[in-house]
Amino acid sequence: MALLLGLILLGLLGIGHHYGLLGIRALKPSSDNRPQLAVIVVFLGLVCLHIIEIVMFAAVYRAILAWGTLGTLGADFGNSWLDLIYFSGINFVTLGYTQIETEGPLKLINMLQSLGGFMVLTWSATFLYANCEKAWKE
Structure with missing residues (x-):
């Protein structure tokens, strides 16, 4: 059950990230006309996208913990939104070292x-690099 739910969440993360990148691309100004602003918009857009993804996983963890049948978090967990966002964020960016x-x-x-976080972070880095390369061409 947990593996299936995890795979569904991983798929939803990939789909959501894809559409998030399309949204950032639509919002950014042309790299030809305003190259510095284009890079800044992409960077800040990625920060916002990743925060949304982290908070959404925190909400999933909240629901799973309330359900109670798939496990718990250890003694160092304080059971607040801040703790859930921290837990989700650390899993997302450091492969679960918390x-x-x-x-x-x-x-x-x-x-x-953690796998999904690694995958979308590298995807985002590639997206940022491609936009930087286009904006910074000499």
Whole structure:
């Protein structure tokens, strides 16, 4: 059950990230006319996109913990939104190295969030690099 849920969340993350990148691309000014502004818009857009993704996973963790059948978070978890966002963010950006231990099948969802975070962060880095290359061409 946890593996299936994790895979569904991973798929939704990829789909959402794809459309988020399309939105950022639509919002950014032309790299030919305003190259510095284009890079800044892309960078800030990616920051916002990743924060949204982290908060959405925090909401999923909140629902899973309320349900109670897929596991718990260890003793260092304070059960607040701040703790959930921290937990989700650390999993997203550092492949799960956090002080908060995951117990039960929830570990699989945690692992898949880390995989998804790694994948979309590298995707975003490539997107930013491509926009920088276009904006900074001499």
